[in-house]
Structure formats: structure tokens, C-alpha cells
Amino acid sequence: MKATVYVTIKENVLDPQGNAVQGSLHTMGFDEVGKVRIGKYMELDLDTNDRAHAEERIKAMCEKLLANTVIEDYRFELEG
Amino acid sequence: MKATVYVTIKENVLDPQGNAVQGSLHTMGFDEVGKVRIGKYMELDLDTNDRAHAEERIKAMCEKLLANTVIEDYRFELEG
Numbered sequence: 756m757k758a759t760v761y762v763t764i765k766e767n768v769l770d771p772q773g774n775a776v777q778g779s780l781h782t783m784g785f786d787e788v789g790k791v792r793i794g795k796y797m798e799l800d801l802d803t804n805d806r807a808h809a810e811e812r813i814k815a816m817c818e819k820l821l822a823n824t825v826i827e828d829y830r831f832e833l834e835g
Numbered sequence: 836m837k838a839t840v841y842v843t844i845k846e847n848v849l850d851p852q853g854n855a856v857q858g859s860l861h862t863m864g865f866d867e868v869g870k871v872r873i874g875k876y877m878e879l880d881l882d883t884n885d886r887a888h889a890e891e892r893i894k895a896m897c898e899k900l901l902a903n904t905v906i907e908d909y910r911f912e913l914e915g
Contacts, residue, residue, distance in 0.1 A: 761876055776877070776900070785896055789880035796841055796876040797856070800869030816865055820856070 756801045758813050760831040762822045763794035797821060809833055836881045838893050840911040842902045843874035877901060889913055 764770045773791040780788045799816075803809050813831050822829040844850045853871040860868045879896075883889050893911050902909040 763876065763878075773877075779900055780896060783896075783899060785892060787882040787892065788896075789882055790878075791880075792878045794876040794878075796843065796874040797853075798843075798870075798872045798874075800871075802867045802869055812865060812867065816860060816863075816868075819863060820859055 756803055756806070756809050756833055756835045758797075758799045758801055758809065758831055758833050760797040760799065760813065760817060760821055760829060761794060762797070762817075762827050762829045764792060765826055765828055768826045794827075795821075806833055836883055836886070836889050836913055836915045838877075838879045838881055838889065838911055838913050840877040840879065840893065840897060840901055840909060841874060842877070842897075842907050842909045844872060845906055845908055848906045874907075875901075886913055 770792050773793045776793065777788055777791040780791070799813070801809050801812070810833065813833070817829045817831065818824060850872050853873045856873065857868055857871040860871070879893070881889050881892070883892075890913060893913070897909045897911065898904060
């Protein structure tokens with residue numbers, strides 16, 4: 756089973772990396788770019804076929820390691 | 836219009852960050868985790884309503900700044 760995890764910075768938290776990318780894009784002439792937010796995208800192979808169990812485990816991984824839930828949100832998809 | 840960009844490390848390129856996360860997950864008892872690959876997830880607001888033009892511009896941003904196309908692949912979605 757394959758899990759895809761998306762970790763994004765919460766809406767009300769500053770994203771300095773996003774601001775830096777926005778500034779660079781403007782400098783390069785991409786003036787139409789407004790807000791930029793940068794997050795993480797993770798693909799994990801899981802050695803299980805039990806979807807309910809996999810959901811529970813991925814949730815635990817996100818809460819404990821993959822996301823900092825004070826400043827980040829996460830969501831995930833399972834396939835296979 | 837909103838663009839979502841996914842930047843991933845090419846399949847045949849080593850991902851040390853992914854290996855480190857995999858190792859940490861194993862140490863924490865998540866033994867079912869196999870390969871872990873880590874990429875970037877970006878959300879950009881674009882001040883345009885012309886989808887074809889936006890596609891062309893996002894492609895240029897990816898090629899020039901957002902992705903290192905020597906070692907990374909990118910794909911994007913447009914909405915709105």
C-alpha cells in the first residue's frame with residue numbers, strides 16, 4: 756500500500772520560505788505571482804494491505820514525526 | 836487562479852532525507868514502512884484568468900526556479 760502525505764504550514768503562520776520564493780519569482784519577472792506557500796510532499800511504501808490499520812498508523816506517524824502539528828497541517832491519501 | 840506544484844526527486848536519484856525519515860520511523864516502531872521519498876508541495880496564487888497562459892508561465896517558473904530538473908521532476912495543477 757502506498758501513502759501520500761501532504762504537510763502544509765497553517766494558514767495563520769508565516770512562511771518565510773514561501774515569501775523568499777515569491778520575491779525571487781518577482782525579480783525574475785513573474786509579476787503575476789501572489790501568495791506562495793511551501794509545504795512537504797511525502798510518498799511512503801507500507802507493507803500492509805489493511806487500509807483501516809494503515810490509516811491509523813500513518814496518522815500516528817504524522818502526529819509524532821512527519822508534521823509539527825503546532826504550526827503545520829497534514830493530510831494523506833492511501834492507494835493500492 | 837491557484838496553482839499547486841509538486842516537485843519530487845527523480846526515481847534513480849538518492850533521497851537522503853527520505854532515508855533519514857525511514858530510519859526514524861523504524862526506530863519509533865513503524866516497521867511496516869518501506870521506501871520513503873520526500874518532495875516539495877507549493878501553492879501559488881496567480882493574478883490571471885487565462886489558463887493556457889498560466890500553464891506556460893508555471894512551466895517556466897518550474898524550469899527556472901522551483902525545480903532542479905537535473906535531479907527533480909515536477910508536475911502542477913491549476914484551479915479557479
